[in-house]
Amino acid sequence: MSINQNTLASDPSPYLQQHKDNPVNWQVWSKETLEVAKKNKKPILLSIGYASCHWCHVMAHESFEDKETADMMNKYFVNSKVDIEERPDLDFVFQSSFQLFNQTGGGWPLTMFLDENGVPFMGGTYFPKNSQNGLPSFKEILQKVHNAYAEQKENIIKQKNLIVKNLDLKKNSVLSQDLEPILEISLNYLDPEKGGYKGAPKFPTFNLYETLLYFYNKTNQKKYLDPLTLLIKQICSKGIYDHVEGGISRYTVDENWIIPHFEKMLYDNVQFILLLSKYCKINEEKYFKEKLEQTIEFIKKEFLNENNLLGSAYDADSDGEEGKYYIYHYEEIKNIKDIDDYFELDPKGNWENKTILVEKKKPPKEVLDKLLEIRIKKKKPFFDNKTQLDLNCLWISSLISAHEILPRKNYIKLAEEFFIKIEKKYLNKTIQHSYSKELVFLEDYAFLINTLNDLSDKTMNFKYKEQAKKICQEAISKFYINEKAIFQKNNKINNDIFFKPIDIGDNTIPNGNAIMLINLVRLGMIEEAKKLANSLNGYLNIYKNHMMTAIRALDFFNNVNSGKNCNESGCKIDD
Numbered sequence: 001m002s003i004n005q006n007t008l009a010s011d012p013s014p015y016l017q018q019h020k021d022n023p024v025n026w027q028v029w030s031k032e033t034l035e036v037a038k039k040n041k042k043p044i045l046l047s048i049g050y051a052s053c054h055w056c057h058v059m060a061h062e063s064f065e066d067k068e069t070a071d072m073m074n075k076y077f078v079n080s081k082v083d084i085e086e087r088p089d090l091d092f093v094f095q096s097s098f099q100l101f102n103q104t105g106g107g108w109p110l111t112m113f114l115d116e117n118g119v120p121f122m123g124g125t126y127f128p129k130n131s132q133n134g135l136p137s138f139k140e141i142l143q144k145v146h147n148a149y150a151e152q153k154e155n156i157i158k159q160k161n162l163i164v165k166n167l168d169l170k171k172n173s174v175l176s177q178d179l180e181p182i183l184e185i186s187l188n189y190l191d192p193e194k195g196g197y198k199g200a201p202k203f204p205t206f207n208l209y210e211t212l213l214y215f216y217n218k219t220n221q222k223k224y225l226d227p228l229t230l231l232i233k234q235i236c237s238k239g240i241y242d243h244v245e246g247g248i249s250r251y252t253v254d255e256n257w258i259i260p261h262f263e264k265m266l267y268d269n270v271q272f273i274l275l276l277s278k279y280c281k282i283n284e285e286k287y288f289k290e291k292l293e294q295t296i297e298f299i300k301k302e303f304l305n306e307n308n309l310l311g312s313a314y315d316a317d318s319d320g321e322e323g324k325y326y327i328y329h330y331e332e333i334k335n336i337k338d339i340d341d342y343f344e345l346d347p348k349g350n351w352e353n354k355t356i357l358v359e360k361k362k363p364p365k366e367v368l369d370k371l372l373e374i375r376i377k378k379k380k381p382f383f384d385n386k387t388q389l390d391l392n393c394l395w396i397s398s399l400i401s402a403h404e405i406l407p408r409k410n411y412i413k414l415a416e417e418f419f420i421k422i423e424k425k426y427l428n429k430t431i432q433h434s435y436s437k438e439l440v441f442l443e444d445y446a447f448l449i450n451t452l453n454d455l456s457d458k459t460m461n462f463k464y465k466e467q468a469k470k471i472c473q474e475a476i477s478k479f480y481i482n483e484k485a486i487f488q489k490n491n492k493i494n495n496d497i498f499f500k501p502i503d504i505g506d507n508t509i510p511n512g513n514a515i516m517l518i519n520l521v522r523l524g525m526i527e528e529a530k531k532l533a534n535s536l537n538g539y540l541n542i543y544k545n546h547m548m549t550a551i552r553a554l555d556f557f558n559n560v561n562s563g564k565n566c567n568e569s570g571c572k573i574d575d
Helices: 031-040 054-064 067-074 088-102 137-159 161-168 180-187 206-219 224-235 264-277 286-302 367-377 387-402 411-427 444-460 465-480 514-523 526-544 546-561
Strands: 026-028 042-051 078-083 110-114 120-124
Touching: 031 042, 031 078, 031 161, 031 286, 042 088, 054 067, 054 137, 067 137, 088 110, 088 120, 088 161, 088 387, 120 137, 137 161, 180 206, 180 224, 180 546, 206 224, 206 264, 206 546, 224 264, 224 286, 264 286, 264 387, 286 387, 387 546, 411 444, 444 465, 444 514, 465 514, 514 526, 514 546, 526 546
Parallel strands: 026 078, 042 078
Antiparallel strands: 042 110, 110 120
16 A cells, blocks of 8 residues: 555545545545554544535645645655545544544544554644634644654653543443433523524534423423524524525524525434424424425435435535525515515625525515526535435434424325335445445444334334344444443444544434434333443433433433333323
8 A cells, every 4th residue: 555645536435536636645544544654653644524514625725735735744644534424433533532632622624643553642623724813824733743743752652541541431320310400501501582502603403402392392391492492483584594495504603593604414404304393293383384394305306316315415615605506696686576575685785795595584486486596597516425324314214203294295105215225225235324334333223223113103014113123233233332331433343443432422413322222212122221321321420511312312211111101202291
């Protein structure tokens, strides 16, 4: 294996393909890459991102396409590029390392410097080409890291045990605890006027709101419902929602939910569908049902890939400009009949002299058609078409939930059609996360089992339940660590990371261990569930603010274990 050339052209990842012509000698992450670094006694520069990431593109154009910068990278480092959607386990470990080093949250692009054994010793996110806003230039960083490694190599390598010790999750012996007081702590961080967490940027944080809805269904207390209602209203009416075609953006940069970071991620949209459909069981307003249907129809049309499953994301940029596809100029829309009755319009725009659509009330089809007519003349953003098993399973579960709200659409039929494709691609062969047959993660198994349980409950076809039990046993075999009574994020036999990742907190999707607890309860595997619940309780006492799905899962387990009439959506109030 040579480190003197860019090797990304052989990898199918759209993100890696975007970098195959960089003058950087990028390597795909592998055991071989680690061995070469060790052999050459060179540190590793690890860059993690994804195809629709705006700031990943910015750093690529500024630095990775720059020959002078690339020459420094090639001289001083073994350079490895990783797609987060291919390797969520790597991202989890190195984001955790970043947080350990910097005592702050990470993000993408993630830029980590590893010693020749693959152990991190420094890291950052986006580094500018030139020094600005107090940030050093990327070339300055490269030189400083090189100098530090050359001068302190032995000390840096000796840090491994300390890093592993600090990354290792702590837990206590608490076997059970009151869960609602922990949840109520999170309520204090919410914005009572604008919704979501206080301040900006604004993320939907679906994991929290799913848990609030669960406890509302259980207790009928408005303190759990009111924040959810506010969030749903903000998402459906403001700029984070695409009023023309449907679907939501990743987040907004402002606290008013108006200015989106325009990328559309599958994981956000399937969770939005799932949460909105559950909310519609409480609030049956036509407006919300229409938003639900519009988003489902958008996803099933625009996210479909060559495998007839769903791809991952749409880029924020098109024609090199952020949000170009989605925004409007006042002059091009002002003459649409009665448009100012439906949208907040200002000749000066609401973002950089352009208009991001914010609803006053639901517009009729003819207005939306006119807006779409203008939009489709533009170049569509890049579509990352990779299939991820966990997200496609979440999609099926969201369709099952939506069927109860929109039975005329027969989404249960669509859900079963998608599952047949899943079954054909994965269950009759090797269960895999995305491209590689060797790579599969806890979340793939967790959400596959969850989908099978949902199908079984909805269709009363118990073949799904039998499949779920079989796959659950396989998950236990591949991911469960007996001595810790917890599931590992990646396959236990995987050994291309210096640290074995155990993930108990929510991220872009609900936590795999929490979903597995719900799965075990739904399958009647109570003894196995009890061990996992005890373990999660031990972690919860320390990491409570990051474990919203675990709170819901533990309450579900506690109530079922006590003989109460419950399902995964909540318990009967009179119990």
